[in-house]
Amino acid sequence: MSKIHIASMLSDQELIDGCTRGDRASQKALYERYCRKMLVFCQRYAKSTAEAEDILQEGFIKVFKSIHQFRAEARLDTWMTRIMINTALNSQRQKLYMLPMVDVTELQLPESEEISLSGFHLAELVAMIQSLPDGCRIVFNLFAIEGYSHKEIGEMLEISEGTSKSQYNRAKVLLRAKLGAAEMSYGKYGKTKI
């Protein structure tokens, strides 16, 4: 039985202890245990899969370097998720500065419409989010999925609350449009019902 295989059977705390010692087998086991889940987070914030993998890579290096700071009272996956999001935001921050987000008030929200995403593949949903403009994508992720308020998002991204709201509205409009397009397409093939 290989060392890595043995490490994969260890508990989170044992893996954390191994990573703190710099044990490579423990590091790899921890990576193997959480990399898939973390990649989903990274995919939502990135523009492409390659970029998401870069964020994942950078995030895990940060995890291994700061694993000694992890406290047992927190959940490991939550702590890692926060690191991944911060890494993603840092990687996107330059883009945000280059293309500053502005209020998009002219957009009108469409009429109320019940949506269902259950018929979509994960890759399709990721592709829809990745197709959003940088600002919209980040605000959408933070507000809709991570659950941050617009005020918190404004502080995190150093933008106004209003900007965060307008960016979110824009993201919502764009996503609705994409979902509508997909509905038409999938409806044609009978794959997904929205």
Place this chain on the structure above:
Amino acid sequence: MENTERQKFEESWKEAFEGQEMDPSDSVWNNIDLKLDNDKMKRRVIFYQRLAAASVLFALLIGIGGTRYYNRNQRNDLASATKVTPGQEQITESTKKKEKVAGTAKERTEEKSENESDIKKLNPEEIDSETKDRLTASSQSKNQQESISEAGYESRKQNNSAQVDGRIDQQQLRSSKSESIASSSKEGNKVLTTKSQKASSESANKDDYTASVIHANQIAAMKKEETNSGSTQTEGAIADPGIPLPLLQATPLNTHTEESRLAQNNGFSKMSSFFSPQLKNKELPKEVVAMKEEKRVLPEMPASLMTTSSKDKKTKENTWLSFGAAAGSYNPGNSSSSYTTSSSLMQSSMAGINNQSAPQSNTRSSVGSAYSVGLSFGKKVAERWIVQTGVNYMNQAISFTSNYATYTASNDRAAFVADYADKTTAPLSITQPYKVNSSMEFVSVPVQAGYLLIDRKLALQWNAGVATDIFLRNTLKDQSGKSARYTQGSGADSPYRALNMAALTSTEISYKMGRQYRLSLVPGVRYSFQSALKSQSGTGNPLIMDIGFRFRYIFE
């Protein structure tokens, strides 16, 4: 209503991503693994760099300190040699002072002589009147005696002060003393004479008688005082508590002081030549030489230093053979990886290859490791200069990620890098990224000049020179073991230069063990004038910082 719909919208997306997983590519972990290795290597490199920097700093400090110590010794020696002349001037001045003292004594003696002649000139008729004035004369002579004794005391005092100077001329001192003593005895005799004249007033030839008595008394007094002069002088010296005990030796002490000073010079000269051989043959000023020749004295130095000089021992350390090994960090010096698949190269090499994988931008570790082992021969060409040459085997290893592979004649997959793509006709393919260890082997022939900053048992040496590196081969090894090794030699078709030149510099801290062995610690830097790859001229030069040891066998 809108709020509810909005919440539904968010919840829908949140639920859609909950518990979802996606598989990352293998390259993610490979890159993480490589980066963690690099961090570990960087920490090692930082350690080596700090160690090398500390060693060089230590060597510099020792060198500067040694040089300053050497210069200060040299200055002190010259200063002590030139001090002799003003010392002699002092001697002359003090002699003059003594002459002055003697002159004063002489003057006083002359005054007394005048008094004597006055006595001689006395007429017989005046004797009676003198007899009448006996008591008066007696009291006067007592006053004279007191004044004479005062003069003698002053003379002794001055002599003692001359002894404090320690530079008085003995003969002059003696003559001045004798004169003052003679004068005092004359004065004393004069009183006696006056008394005897008064007692023998019947004598007809009083002048002759008086003169003969004075003469006889003078001779007797001189003899007496001469015999007492030494003791008087010594008593005066002892009586004066302000005079240090060693200065109780009067004139002989002065001579001895000069001699001992010469002896000290002699001793210092040897001492200084012990530290700085150049001083050994330095000519002393004429005055010192002249004084030195007058009195031959043994140098005041430890017997251990009078035995075989260290220089004699050092001269034996002329040629040596040493075995050495060194390890350290290797920085290829290229910001753009030589192994990265450039797009143009990829396009050309991908022609005809049906592979959907995009060429990965390979991450190459910024630093690798290097080690060398070899023999060297050294020769001392001047007192502090040496020349060293030898032959070394050198290995420079570095890790990076490649997504290239080729196939051997037996159709086994072999490790491959982009740099070789246009140098082979073997089939290529784009693969999943994998970690490759690349090691370059050289035979290096260094030629270095060295300067001995400290040439002692614990020696410090600074070396600088150039090395000719003959490329042997480069070996690529897939760390996962999935691919076979790939070896690239030198030649016209090789991407590597057959010959390379590098600049070397190092400090060598060594310790001599026994008569024929020396162990050295050698932190050094090697800077190649060009990259080993032909395709990378001018893009950055490899730099090696290492620390090694050398074991030296010294030929007798």
